[in-house]
Amino acid sequence: MNAAVEVAGLRKEFGRSVALDSLDLTVETGQTHGFLGPNGAGKSTTIRILLGLVRKTAGAATLLGRDPWRDATELHQQIAYVPGDVTLWPNLSGGEIIDLLGSLRRGIDPVRKKELIERFDLDPTKMGRAYSKGNRQKVALVAALSANTDLLILDEPTSGLDPLMEEVFREALAAEKARGRTVLLSSHILSEVEAVCDRVSIIRAGRTVETGTLAEMRHLLRTSVDATVSGDLPDLTRIAGIHDLQVEGDRLRCQVDEAGLADLLGALSAAGVRTLTCQPPSLEELFLRHYSRPEPEPVTGTAV
């Protein structure tokens, strides 16, 4: 039982519409896995299948080595879940709801609960109806993070949180990771995923289009280079892997593949480089590269 979540060729149809079409996802135990995709890509559907709330049409899905539909009740002892849009019982207080949810999992750690309530600056005596969107989200987050579970499933958990609270969430998540908990984090806030995730899967229109560590993914991307030189610029177009080259006097801007980076830097230092800014590829570029394509294509694994 190495992988906490294993999904292969997962398919889900709602009537005639296909929500998931051959989706693959593997989350290793102890890792934090980012689950990225635009709105409507099927992130929440996948999670709801993993939670046994919705039945898969075809394909394989196992959670902690078991069937998420059949063994839902026992599995959920070990899972804490935060939905992206939390609805609370209007006439129960936040504190009561946290404890109620804890009682449906493997109990909660009262010390951690108290600490998290403080750090998230949550008033647990307010009634469910009185909370704002961000505060409702905090109630579910405190309930999940303080639960004694092995696996955290978070579906856009920070929607509605302010940047300060997002930071608190990142710290709390890092602490959970250090504690050895496995996390599946669905999000479209890329900086958040970049900051906390070991591995990332990107899905589009119900299919996995890219999966791997962030380092692996960066391989596939170009570094942006912005430089000024004192001497004459050589003909850089001969360097393999250089793109979007713009030259204005002594200033140069371009994109370069990993393979061409050494050649480019050699040429620049020969020309007497005065200033140099190299921007590593961001997840955002990766994301945009996949989503700006009109048609979903199968994973190729090679750079463009």
Next chain:
Amino acid sequence: MSTSATLEQAAPSRHRVRGTRPLLRLALRRDRLMIPIWVYALVAAAVGTGYSFKALYGSTAEQEQLAAGVNANSSILALVGRLHEPLSVAGLTSWRLLGLGAVLTSVMSILLVVRHTRAEEEEGRLELLAAGSVGRFAPLAAALSVMALANVTVAVLMASGLVLIGFPTIGSIAFGLGWCTVGIGFGGLAAVTAQIAGTARSANGMAMAALGAAFLLRAAGDAGTATWLSYLSPIGWAQRLRPYTDENWWPLLPLLGFAAVTMLVAVRLNDRRDLGGAMLAARPGPVDSTGLTGVRALAWRLQRAGLLGWGVAILIWGLVIGNLAGDVGKLLGSSTQLQELMAELGGPGALADSFIAATAGILGLIVAAFAVQTLLRLRAEETSGRAELLLSGSVGRIPWLLATVWPAVRGSALLLAVGGLGTGGAYALRSGDAGQIGRVLGATLVQLPAVLVVIGAGVLVLGLLPRWAAAIWGLLGVFLLLGQLGPALQLPGWAIRISPFGSLPKLPGEALAWGPVVALVLVALVLGGIGAAAFRHRDLG
């Protein structure tokens, strides 16, 4: 100068209702199924009953016999109301249906108004609309307009239908006005409770309780010596329009006044409060919980206040009914027609027994409404996403289902017992016979199997057709009409027994027949079982 001053004053009120028209269109679009169903059911009930009565009570002799019996019998007076001279088929129809229909148009109005005001506000959708160019009163004005429009449509179609089958025009207009003015009045009242209560549930509950009080006041006033009680009830006013029997028009004044005053109060209250705010202030809750663990504790916690409200209302109902049962003995003349009608309505035997059996049947329907309301919470939990949060915990589907179904069953039994003890206790005091308590309690508790069938059908719908969960209310409406109009329409026995309430032995006059009781429990178990199995296997949300 003076014109600009008037304009300045006039402008705000015009702005405050700006956006009413698009909101009205939105409401009509959302209700494109609900309103036609209500209109059809009400109009068909009136025209159908009128048509059948022409065949059943065509001769003057039949009518006179019925009238003599009815007006001498306080139990029928309580259930239906007074029958006025001169007699006619049209008069009989309006006598049988005016009060019942006024209650039904009121229920329709309450549901419509709360649906478009407090429910929208509670869900947060109103915020989305109110951020647009929408005046402060526009949502309320749109909700009231839809409600009034539905009532007027019912009244116009019903009156036209009755004229078509040959009833006098003036009387038909009075009949239609009776239905729609009471309906609009209670719609206005619902607009007030929607301002006071923080949730749609309690707004509906408060308005329905007021409607129940109006029904009881009318019943007590018509049946007993304190006739003035009936003058306190809008339903009593409507009956004093006396359609087809020398019409009175003065009741329109208090009826329209009731509607106008409630609407004005609602507007005033609406003006003073924040969006989403309620008159009842929120208090802080506990920091943590000790007892609230698991879905059963949650279900109890969510339902206990509602159960208490129902319990108090049903206790009051029972006490009033028990008192009236004591008056039934004061029967002056007796007619076979009346005996027959009462027997069909409540079984053979002493008239008091028939009255108790008939009111126990109504109590059964009221308790079934509680059961349906409790069951539908499950659907609300599902659509709101709270079920997702719960079921991501270690909770099986069936235990979650049972955590709602079992309180519905237990609560129904409890409410039937409360109703029985209230009625029996009051009746025992009036008659000086303590043995009546047990007899009356038996009559109300025997309704439980029929309530169980409704619960079973509810589980079936929740399992198989969750999107149509609200249709279970429609089923309850069919049972109500079958029970209330079936005997008067002289429907065949099998048709009346389609309703589980029609198959029950009519205690305490009849002997307790176990056959139908066991059969109904089995039907309930089968329906519930199929529903639960389907519920386990379907997608959630």
